[in-house]
Amino acid sequence: MNNKLRLATAIAATLWLSGCDMSSHAAQNEQPSAAVPVNIIELASQSQAITMELPGRSRAYMEAEVRPQVNGIVLARSFVEGGIVEQGQSLYQIDDSTYKALLISSKAELKRAEAALASTSATAKRFRELLKTKAISQQDFDQAEAAYLEAQASVAVAKAAINSAEINLEYTKVQAPISGRIGKSTVTPGALVTANQPQALAKISQLDPINIDIAQSSTQMLRLKQRIASGQLNQPESTQVKLILEDGSVYQHDGVLQFAEVTVDESTGAVSLRAEFPNPDGILLPGMFVRTIVTVGTDPTAILVPQKAVTRNPRGEGVAMVVNAENKVESRIVETAEAINNQWLVTKGLQSGDKVVVEGLQKIRPGAMVAPTVLSETPAS
Template identity: 45%
Template sequence: MRSSFYALFPLIAAGLTGCEKKAAPPMQMPPAAVSFVPVSSEKVELTRDLPGRVDAVRVAEVRARVAGILLKRTFEEGANVKAGQELFRIDPAPLEAAKASAEASLAKAAANLKQAQTTANRYSELVNVKAISRQDYDLAQAAVQTAQAEVQTAEAAIKTAGLNLGYATVTAPIDGRIGKALVTEGALVGQTDATKMAVIQQLDPIYVDFTQSSTDLLAFRRALKEGKLDKDGASVVKLLLEDGTEYPQPGKLLFSEVSVDETTGMVSLRAQFPNPEHTLLPGMFARVRVTQALKDNSITVPQQAVTRGQGGTGSVLVIDDSNHVQLRMIRTDAAVGNKWVVTEGLKAGERVVMEGHLKARPGAEVKPEPFVSKTASSNNGKTAPDKG
C-alpha cells in the first residue's frame, strides 16, 4: 500500500501544478463614476450683509393748536391720509365768539380813529389863526396816531381769532399712514400745551438705517472712485427681509455720518427704498446687502465642491487630463451666491469633483461625468443620481 501511494504522488503533484496554471487573474475594480463641474471665470459682485432698521422718511405729530373740547374724529385709524385732510374737529363756538369780539373791537377802534382824525383836521385850521394853542394841536395829532394803533391792534386780533377758528379743524400736515387716535371725543385738548392727537408716518419711499465698518466704507468709496460701481449709489444696495426673502425693489445709498464711532469702529449709513405696497414698516429689522466691488475674470467654484479642513483651509478634488484625481489646496475670498471666489489654487477650465468624493481617492482613476443639478434634472422629468 505504501509503495502504491508513493507511486501516485507524482501524479497528484502534477495535477495540482496544472490547476495552478489554469487559475483566473485577480479582478480589477472599474473606475468610480464621479460628476464634475468646470471651474469658471466670470464677473462677480462682492457683497456684504449688514443689519439695519426700517425708518419712516417723515414723521409728523398731529397736535392741537388751540384749546377746546374735541367734538369728532373724522379719519379711520391705520388709513392713508393726504396733506390737508380733516382729522379732528374741535368745538368752534368759543372761537367764533372770540372772533366776533375782535371784530367789534375793530369797529370801535375805527370809530375812535374817525373822531380823532376829525378833531385833528379842525385843529389844523384853528392853530393857523392862533385860535388854539400849539399844544392842543399836538395832542390832537397824537390822538390820531393812538387811534390808528388801536385799529391795527384790533385787525391783528381779528386775524388771530380767524387762525384759531381755523385750527378748530385739525388737518394732516403730510401724506402718509396715520396711527391710532390718542384722544377721544369730549377730551379737552390744547389747554396747557399742544396735545398730541395722532402720528402720521410717510412710508413711500422709506429709509433703512444700518452701520458699516470704516474699513469696508473706504473700500466702497474706492470702488466708486475707480468706476467699478454706479456713482449715484443706485443698484448697489439690496434688502433682505426678516423671513430671508429679498425685497424686490433696489435701494439707493444716501449718506454716512462724518465721524466713526470710537468704541465700535462703525459708521452709520442710510439707504432709501421705494415702498409702494407699504411692505416695509418703521421699526422692522432687515439686512442690507451692500455691493462692495465688482471684479472681472474671477475664478469661482461651487461651495459643494469645496471641503473645509482645520483652520478653515479649503481643498478640492481636481480631475486631470488622464482622468486621475488630484487633491488641490485652494484659497477663497468671499461667497457669491452658492459659489466661492477662489484667489489661489485653481484656474479656469479645470474639472473639480462635485459628487462622488468618497469614491474619488487622490491618485485613483475615475470615470468623470458632467454634473447635472437635481433642479435641472427634475425639470426634465428625471431624477439626478446621487453619486455621493
C-alpha cells in the same frame, strides 16, 4: 559531517530566497505609482455683481404727530382709526364757541379803533390849518397829531387781534398735517385738550414709499472703499437693494439706496444706510426686521471657485489644490471675499486658466500625479 553539510546548504538556500524577495520588493518600489483620478475645473475670469447681505429695519417715509394748538373740549372725531387720511383733512373738532366770541370782540374793537382814527384824523387836519395862522399853539397841534398816530396804532393792533382770533378759530379744526395711514386715537369726544400737552392725539405715517434703515459695519465699509479705490470694483450709478422678509420670502419690489450716514455709531461700530422701497400693497410696516441684499459694485475680472474646493490649513488660511502642466498637484494659499451662491470670490492666489481640483481632494497631496477630468459645469457644494 553530513549533518553539518545539510545545515550549511539550508542556510544558503534561505539567504538566496531572502535576497530574491528583497530584489522583487525594490523592483516594485521603483515602478511609478498610478496617477490618481480627480475632477477639476478650469478657471476663467468673468464680470460678477458683488452683493452684501445686511440687516435692516423698516421706517415710515414720513411721520407726523397730530397735536392740538388751542385749548378746549373735543366735540367730534372725524376719521377711522387705522384708515387713510389726506393732508388738510379734518380729524378732530374742538369746541369753538369761545374763539368765535373772541373773533367778534376783536372785530368790534377794530370798529371802535377806526372811529377814533377818523375823529383824530379830522382834528389833526384842522389843527394843521389853524397852526398856519397861529390860531392854536404848537403844543395843541402836537397833542392832536399824537392822538391821530395813536389811533392809527390802535387800528393796527385791532387788525392783528382779528388775525390771531381767526387763526385760533381755524385751529379748533384739527387737520391732518400729511397724507398717510393714521393710528389709534388717544382721546375721545368730551376730552379736554391743551395746546402744550405732551401727548399726541394720533400719529400719521406715510408708508408708500417706505424707508429701510440698514446697518453696515465700518470694517465692511472700509474694505469696500479700498476695493473701489483700487479698481477691483466698479461702483454703479445707483445702488439696487433687494429685501428678504421675516418669513424668508423675497419682497417683489426692488429699492434704491438713498444715502449713507457720515458718522459711525460708537456703541455698535456700524454705519447707517437708508434705502427707499415702493410699498403699494402696504406689506411693509414700520419697525419690521428685514434682510437686505445690496449690490455694491461689479467685479469685471472676478474669479469664482466652488466652496468645497477651498479648505483651511491649521493657520486658518484658505488652500486650493491646483494641477500644473505636468499633471502634478500644487498647493496654493488663497484669499477669499464674498460667498456668491455656492462659490467663493477669490481675490488672491488664483488666476484665470488655473486648473483647480474640486473632487478627489481626500486622495491627493502636493506633488502627487493625477489623471484630471475637466468638468463642464461647476459642481454644487
